[in-house]
Amino acid sequence: xxxxxxxxxxxxxxxxxxxxxxxxxxxxxxxxxxxxxxxxxxxxxxxxxxxxxxxxxxxxxxxxxxxxxxxxxxxxxxxxxxxxxxxxxxxxxxxxxxxxxxxxxxxxxxxxxxxxxxxxxxxxxxxxxxxxxxxxxxxxxxxxxxxxxxxxxxxxxxxxxxxxxxxxxxxxxxxxxxxxxxxxxxxxxxxxxxxxxxxxxxxxxxxxxxxxxxxxxxxxxxxxxxxxxxxxxxxxxxxxxxxxxxxxxxxxxxxxxxxxxxxxxxxxxxx
Ligand SMILES: Nc1ncnc2c1ncn2[C@@H]1O[C@H](COP(=O)(O)OP(=O)(O)OP(=O)(O)O)[C@@H](O)[C@H]1O
Ligand SMILES: [Mg+2]
Numbered sequence: 001x002x003x004x005x006x007x008x009x010x011x012x013x014x015x016x017x018x019x020x021x022x023x024x025x026x027x028x029x030x031x032x033x034x035x036x037x038x039x040x041x042x043x044x045x046x047x048x049x050x051x052x053x054x055x056x057x058x059x060x061x062x063x064x065x066x067x068x069x070x071x072x073x074x075x076x077x078x079x080x081x082x083x084x085x086x087x088x089x090x091x092x093x094x095x096x097x098x099x100x101x102x103x104x105x106x107x108x109x110x111x112x113x114x115x116x117x118x119x120x121x122x123x124x125x126x127x128x129x130x131x132x133x134x135x136x137x138x139x140x141x142x143x144x145x146x147x148x149x150x151x152x153x154x155x156x157x158x159x160x161x162x163x164x165x166x167x168x169x170x171x172x173x174x175x176x177x178x179x180x181x182x183x184x185x186x187x188x189x190x191x192x193x194x195x196x197x198x199x200x201x202x203x204x205x206x207x208x209x210x211x212x213x214x215x216x217x218x219x220x221x222x223x224x225x226x227x228x229x230x231x232x233x234x235x236x237x238x239x240x241x242x243x244x245x246x247x248x249x250x251x252x253x254x255x256x257x258x259x260x261x262x263x264x265x266x267x268x269x270x271x
Pocket of ligand 1: 035038039041042063230233234236237238
């Protein structure tokens with residue numbers, strides 16, 4: 001009996017390993033700690049620019065309770081992540097098309113309460129299922145503010161964690177808290193500066209954070225890779241208010257070029 005169960009278990013483990021091995025899908029979780037720094041804006045615009053480079057993208061709106069990715073993509077999905085999490089629908093059923101050819105959205109649900117989610121581990125399944133579909137080059141997960149257990153779950157299942165910050169001291173304090181947490185199990189944090197006009201400023205602050213980590217003896221194998229900066233632009237907030245995507249509407253704007261450079265660096269540093 002025990003042998004039968006253990007042989008079944010090892011078959012399952014092998015199958016999972018096989019799926020991991022053959023899946024081309026890479027997972028990027030976008031986080032920040034501090035709210036309102038630009039996570040959703042980055043997620044939507046990076047997904048668009050990656051799709052224009054020929055990659056197939058799935059975006060998961062994991063901002064539980066304050067879903068806004070459907071607003072940025074201007075769609076009204078009938079099914080959300082939570083229809084899947086609560087077992088009513090399959091992964092394929094909760095994937096919505098957007099008006100951009102290579103971008104699909106797994107929408108969040110405004111007003112959804114953490115209390116409804118009995119177990120954060122259920123979130124792991126969605127990523128495994130997306131990997132098994134093996135149709136997406138990238139899955140971008142837009143998390144909400146803070147580092148609660150649901151955000152932590154998405155961080156733990158992702159090989160690539162991308163933090164968005166500003167130069168604001170409270171945002172940087174949150175980035176350092178994130179570094180402390182990630183340095184226990186992860187090798188690397190990818191860091192972007194929003195509302196930052198000068199590339200060099202982001203680089204200098206990243207070096208200061210790395211020095212602070214050294215002085216405080218965080219895991220010395222943990223790296224912080226600075227990807228780039230994005231300046232402030234009224235066009236970003238205007239386009240999002242109009243339910244349009246900045247990088248689509250302003251394809252040759254200087255700020256779209258900043259985003260393109262950031263993506264060049266992302267593609268080099270991604271696992
Ligand atoms: N570089 C920028 N220039 C001007 N406005 C920006 C820029 N980046 C983001 N914004 C605006 O700032 C606001 C907050 O951005 P966004 O929603 O992307 O932040 P967030 O980190 O996802 O917030 P939350 O923590 O609530 O999820 C939005 O109105 C967005 O349009
Ligand atoms: Mg957001």
